[in-house]
Amino acid sequence: MGWWKNTFSKAYLMTGPQMTDSPVVSERDAARKSRVAGFNGASWLRGNRFGEQDEPQLDVTALSPVRRGASLVFEPPKLSSPKVENFIAEQEFEGVVLSVDEIQRTFWARLADCTAENPDEEAEFAFSEIPVDDWQLITPGALFYWNVGREWRNRQMRRVSDIRFRRFFQFSEATVTRAKHRAETLADLIAKANAYPSGDTAGFRRT
Amino acid sequence: MAEEFAIVLIGDFNPKIYQPSWFANQRLVRQSEADAAEVELIHSDFTSFSTECFVLQVARERFSMTVRSSAFKQQLHDLVVGTFNLLLHTPLTQMGINATTRLQFRNDTDWHAFGHFLVPKSQWAPILHRPGTRAVTVEGVRDDKWPGHVAVIAEPLRGAINEALIRVNDHYDESGEKKKGQDSSYFLEVLSQCYDASLSRARVIVDGLVEKYLQQGVFDDGTADD
């Protein structure tokens, strides 16, 4: 076991802060009440970003092996931070392209709200909203995700709209098999239904 | 809301394959994204690079792809599935679908209380002077048909004030029925069937933990009267 054990966690285990406290007995209840009074819902509780200071520093570790006893051990570099330090999505949509106007360079899409239970929407986008790399993917039926939220880069926050077309979408073999099997079951059920007298009020029957 | 999602695979990899240009050539990422990737190292023993939305680290026995927003969780799934559909013969033995949530407490008191919530201190007070919670790992058995376990790790955030992380590791072991020429197909199937459920499970676990903490109100800090 231990896929999750990595230098990152180990660093915390080795050097992380301790949670300690010992209020004097006579003040114990007051302290507890203070702790109790401090809670008024989870809204303040959730953090909203990983700060740069919270991560192990981007050390450039030695790329050549180091000696440990009789062995030479290769030390991999530590985890790096992506350029976008964090992105908090405030609104997420799943979209499917409905129609494309190659001349106007726009497309219409149906949007399902992934953030809350709201009705589907339809929106028209200009190609210019989409990175050029993805233009070839803009075709009726294509799937994409549209996220709007706050992005932190170099400690600065800005609101962004990010549209990403799905580049890979495949049903696994087992899913296809399962779908086939269920289709066969339904087809059987339909075939059996045809053997019964018609549910039509006048008794016409069709197969 | 979880802030970091990762898919970690244990198996047998050739790190040198997993270059930004390879992902772009396979149309799994945008060419511009690959061109702008920050490459730390590409080596036959280890590859590490980051793009705008994901970080990839591949060692000979471990593949880890991480995104730092729920907005990219589908990309994460698609990238991993797309990659190993193309590299289907890669032998895989374990997989983790991981979600990390950061908790920010209003003050020191609440932060300490969380530690006491996780580990009540009465049992420790006679043994240690001023016991504190450093990190807690609790592992549970899976409640579905897949071999593996679910582990929850709660720990204070290093260098941060009054903050803690809760990581949920949804761990999948290889199937008991060994496939001939063990490849990626088993874990790809797990991923396709379990990804959304794993992330939902992580949310339920974190929400449940936080809710219990908020409801509790009184915490055992080890200073109770005998």
Added chain:
Amino acid sequence: MPIPQATPPDSDELEVSVFGPGFGESVVVHTGHDEWLIVDSCLESPTAQPKPLEYLESIGVDPATAVKVVIASHWHDDHVAGLSALLAKCKSAILSCSTALAQKDFLQLAELYCESPSRIPPGPREIRNSLSIAAERSKALKRNMLCFALENRPIWTSAHGRAQALALSPSDEMVRRALEFMARSYEIAQSGIAILDRMGDTPNDVATAVRVNVGGRSILLGSDLEASASPLIGWSAVLALPGATLTKSAVYKVAHHGAKSGHQEDVWQNMLSPAPLALMSPFRLGAHNLPTYDDRQRILGKTATAFITAHPDKARSRSTKRRRKVDMLLEQATLDRRSAYGPVGQIRWRAPLAHPTNHGRVELFDGALHLADALAL
């Protein structure tokens, strides 16, 4: 004097009501003696009841006993929104749809759509779920609650034989093409290309046009059947059916939302009475509003009694209001954005069964209007 919307028809009164758009289109027919047919389904909002159900319940009709047949004219989202929920409530109804939809090629594709993590499109799922409901119902009742439509095939006949629903399409060739398309779509769905909805960009080879004959009258429900030059498909195939032009329908649910693609001159000349009552609902998707201005003029050139459930050019409901800064960014990133749902208009026509020459009475509710009024915004 206007009759309130929530007033049921008399037992010997014929009714045809067309609903739309909301999201979708639906037709409800009362053939007399508390026997009802429903064609397609539409919703005012994703959580609302299907509009036909809402209407029937509002006029005191029990859909569980009164609805005899539910017809899915094809699988497009804008015709089957809420269909399975509708069929589930209509416990006595048989389900009718193109015979192509009962074949393995479609069922496999529909099951894959059900497996898809994507929430859209819902069309194939609705058909698949409806088929499942009807098949299970057949098993429980030991009666065949499915009737697959094919050209010139009766779908339903009333208990007293006074009313009949006859499918005019699809033709054999349409079925063959539809199955070919589904098989191709199935292959594509497994190939890794992230294109899910391949259903929308093809001719309506599964469109089921229906003629309802009741009390000496005929009602033609055009579905989204399209005009064609080939005598093997579309309206040409219908016109070629024996007896197709013997009966003239006085009421016509205009095909394909009045679009030119659904217009075949011979249908107006040979299958409809002069100046029939023409009913339709609009199709609105961004810049593509049907019927277009030219379509409206064309239809009004055929008949003065033409009505539409909503103005095709009227902007749809605004999308959900969100936090101001989020909304600002959503507006900035789009050229236009609207809710996919909206109010559902109704055109209701009633006429006495006993007097086939009585033109009956048209009532308009919830934004429905005369087509001539839709020539101006």
